[in-house]
Amino acid sequence: MSQHRKVYGLGAEFNSAADLMHAAEKIRDAGFAKWDVHTPFPVHGMDKAMGLGKSWLSAAVFCGGFTGALTGISLTTIPSFFLYPMIVDGKPYSWPTVPAFFPIIFELTVLFSAFTALFTLLLLNQLPKWYHPVFNWDRFKRATDDGFFLVIEARDAKFSESRTKALMEEIGGQNVTLIHD
Amino acid sequence: MAKSSVTLETPAELRREPLVTNNRSLAWITEKVSTIVESPTPKWWLISLCITSPIALMGLCCIVYQISNGVGVWGENHPNGWAWDITNFVFWIGIGHAGTLISAILFLTRQKWRTSINRAAEAMTLFAVMCAGIFPAIHVGRFWNAYFLAPIPNANGIWPNFRSPLLWDVFAVSTYFSVSVLFWFVGLIPDLATLRDRAKSRFAKFIYGVFALGWRGSNRHWRHYEMAYLLLAGLSTPLVLSVHSIVSFDFATSILPGWHTTIFPPYFVAGAIFGGFAMVLTIMLPAARIFPQLNDLITRQHVDKMAKIILLTGSIVGYAYLMELFVAWYSGNKFEGFTFFTARAAADGKGWYQWAYWAMMFCNVISPQIFWFKAMRNNYIVVFVICQFVNIGMWFERFVIIVTSLAQDYLPSSWGHYSPSTTEILTFIGTFGIFLSLFLLFMRFLPMIAISEVKLVTPEADPHHGHSKH
Numbered sequence: 001m002s003q004h005r006k007v008y009g010l011g012a013e014f015n016s017a018a019d020l021m022h023a024a025e026k027i028r029d030a031g032f033a034k035w036d037v038h039t040p041f042p043v044h045g046m047d048k049a050m051g052l053g054k055s056w057l058s059a060a061v062f063c064g065g066f067t068g069a070l071t072g073i074s075l076t077t078i079p080s081f082f083l084y085p086m087i088v089d090g091k092p093y094s095w096p097t098v099p100a101f102f103p104i105i106f107e108l109t110v111l112f113s114a115f116t117a118l119f120t121l122l123l124l125n126q127l128p129k130w131y132h133p134v135f136n137w138d139r140f141k142r143a144t145d146d147g148f149f150l151v152i153e154a155r156d157a158k159f160s161e162s163r164t165k166a167l168m169e170e171i172g173g174q175n176v177t178l179i180h181d
Numbered sequence: 182m183a184k185s186s187v188t189l190e191t192p193a194e195l196r197r198e199p200l201v202t203n204n205r206s207l208a209w210i211t212e213k214v215s216t217i218v219e220s221p222t223p224k225w226w227l228i229s230l231c232i233t234s235p236i237a238l239m240g241l242c243c244i245v246y247q248i249s250n251g252v253g254v255w256g257e258n259h260p261n262g263w264a265w266d267i268t269n270f271v272f273w274i275g276i277g278h279a280g281t282l283i284s285a286i287l288f289l290t291r292q293k294w295r296t297s298i299n300r301a302a303e304a305m306t307l308f309a310v311m312c313a314g315i316f317p318a319i320h321v322g323r324f325w326n327a328y329f330l331a332p333i334p335n336a337n338g339i340w341p342n343f344r345s346p347l348l349w350d351v352f353a354v355s356t357y358f359s360v361s362v363l364f365w366f367v368g369l370i371p372d373l374a375t376l377r378d379r380a381k382s383r384f385a386k387f388i389y390g391v392f393a394l395g396w397r398g399s400n401r402h403w404r405h406y407e408m409a410y411l412l413l414a415g416l417s418t419p420l421v422l423s424v425h426s427i428v429s430f431d432f433a434t435s436i437l438p439g440w441h442t443t444i445f446p447p448y449f450v451a452g453a454i455f456g457g458f459a460m461v462l463t464i465m466l467p468a469a470r471i472f473p474q475l476n477d478l479i480t481r482q483h484v485d486k487m488a489k490i491i492l493l494t495g496s497i498v499g500y501a502y503l504m505e506l507f508v509a510w511y512s513g514n515k516f517e518g519f520t521f522f523t524a525r526a527a528a529d530g531k532g533w534y535q536w537a538y539w540a541m542m543f544c545n546v547i548s549p550q551i552f553w554f555k556a557m558r559n560n561y562i563v564v565f566v567i568c569q570f571v572n573i574g575m576w577f578e579r580f581v582i583i584v585t586s587l588a589q590d591y592l593p594s595s596w597g598h599y600s601p602s603t604t605e606i607l608t609f610i611g612t613f614g615i616f617l618s619l620f621l622l623f624m625r626f627l628p629m630i631a632i633s634e635v636k637l638v639t640p641e642a643d644p645h646h647g648h649s650k651h
Contacts, residue, residue, distance in 0.1 A: 017643070041633045042404075043644055047404050055405045083338075083340060088344070093344075103423070103430075107423070115359075117416075120405075121406060131395070144375040144378045144397075145208055145378065
């Protein structure tokens with residue numbers, strides 16, 4: 001963490017989820033854009049405090065599920081009606097037998113949706129990302145234990161080392177630290 | 182903040198018991214769960230693994246022996262084409278239902294007590310489904326042709342029959358396993374990050390770090406994470422109900438007396454949850470004893486609630502048994518009547534497996550009724566013993582359904598006795614070795630309690646906590 005490395009941003013620590021949430025509201029109102037909070041568990045109400053909307057991951061999952069359903073429909077009907085119509089035990093094999101395909105269509109819908117949920121989650125969060133500047137901050141280890149952190153990036157237009165630091169201290173941030181890239 | 186001087190307090194009798202007792206802090210939860218993984222290998226663990234892994238190895242040897250010699254090394258023969266193999270398959274897959282029920286259905290219904298047991302229950306689900314998957318794969322006989330199950334034109338351009346419940350089963354079980362793995366892994370990511378940040382050795386830091394994917398608890402991540410978790414729960418809920426329904430179709434769509442019935446799907450699903458919870462308790466009660474530090478996380482309240490679910494689902498299963506008997510009588514169908522009143526339920530000795538039926542009745546319907554009493558639900562020894570009855574009873578349920586129907590069906594001339602061969606018995610015992618070995622490895626190397634989820638149910642996690650000092 002030598003000084004000639006690029007500054008990533010400023011980090012501050014808070015005592016509790018409640019304190020962090022109030023701080024987040026103030027940072028939001030101050031008009032910052034490139035900032036984040038780090039908590040050991042999802043704090044309910046934080047999205048609003050940060051001014052974030054509803055995650056649109058569900059839309060992607062819907063598309064994934066739709067693809068799954070279409071795959072299921074094609075996979076069952078094309079071979080059974082066109083490629084290799086099979087008569088088993090003299091049972092009917094005409095189009096009214098389509099309900100017999102519902103279980104497979106359902107299962108593939110769920111399968112595709114679940115994989116879409118995972119991959120969209122990774123894509124939206126840009127994970128895996130094994131290196132990140134916040135890991136350079138030695139106190140940050142507690143973000144997965146019982147620490148509540150607020151980090152404002154230097155890329156933010158409103159960022160200024162001295163004024164942002166003062167703001168973070170004013171809203172109750174402790175151990176305000178400069179994080180290097 | 183106080184707008185009026187009157188504060189509304191919940192009356193004492195309506196206040197809920199805290200989920201984490203003794204008001205533990207967030208750091209305490211991290212510490213207690215992580216040290217299980219971080220402390221030096223305990224002796225009991227090595228001894229247990231030295232017992233379970235040879236059993237697992239024996240099971241694998243039996244499987245190799247069966248594959249190299251053919252299905253003839255088992256006791257299955259005409260008319261009992263299915264017997265212990267499918268009994269064991271349904272037994273294990275049923276056990277695999279509790280994990281997803283706890284993690285998905287109890288999540289959607291906002292049952293917060295699930296948080297301290299869901300991780301271990303989900304792991305148990307995965308291992309049970311692995312054990313289940315062994316049996317259909319090897320009972321097909323020519324194991325090297327097991328890829329015929331896949332939806333591809335396998336031999337001479339012939340596709341599998343997409344209208345067959347057996348093929349539905351292939352899709353259901355493989356989807357169930359895949360989705361359960363995803364759900365489990367997504368839940369693990371924040372906790373792997375916790376272990377990564379605590380790891381002392383470079384190697385542990387590297388391994389946990391790789392699987393934690395660089396998770397840093399960012400709220401911009403949690404936002405999508407929570408949505409993904411909710412959706413996975415929403416997807417798993419119908420999935421878990423579909424899997425055992427489809428397993429029951431394997432039987433219900435045939436015309437054999439005792440199988441050909443519409444009550445099967447709900448009856449199988451209830452039975453799966455029943456047997457699954459019994460297995461969760463079978464594993465969790467000893468774990469709670471071995472790790473007394475977890476007693477503030479896995480409390481009497483949890484055991485009490487699981488015992489109540491066992492009582493409920495056991496009673497549903499009991500209702501299904503009685504309804505089967507009623508329909509066998511009321512339908513006036515001679516063959517149904519014979520299957521239920523001679524081959525299964527009567528005790529006149531004309532049926533061959535009546536002892537199995539009555540063992541099932543006693544274990545599944547009568548024994549859990551003791552859970553009506555709170556004192557019994559709170560006595561860990563009683564709960565553990567009843568869970569063993571349930572485990573045995575649920576295995577017998579599948580045995581009764583499969584073997585009594587096949588051994589004595591329509592024509593007495595085509596009847597045939599069935600008894601398992603040694604290989605068959607050892608294979609089944611071997612799956613317990615595989616299951617327990619995998620679970621021991623899980624306990625040793627992964628956090629067995631969902632750390633970040635438990636933190637969420639503590640009062641400290643509530644962002645409004647601390648506003649009004651009581």
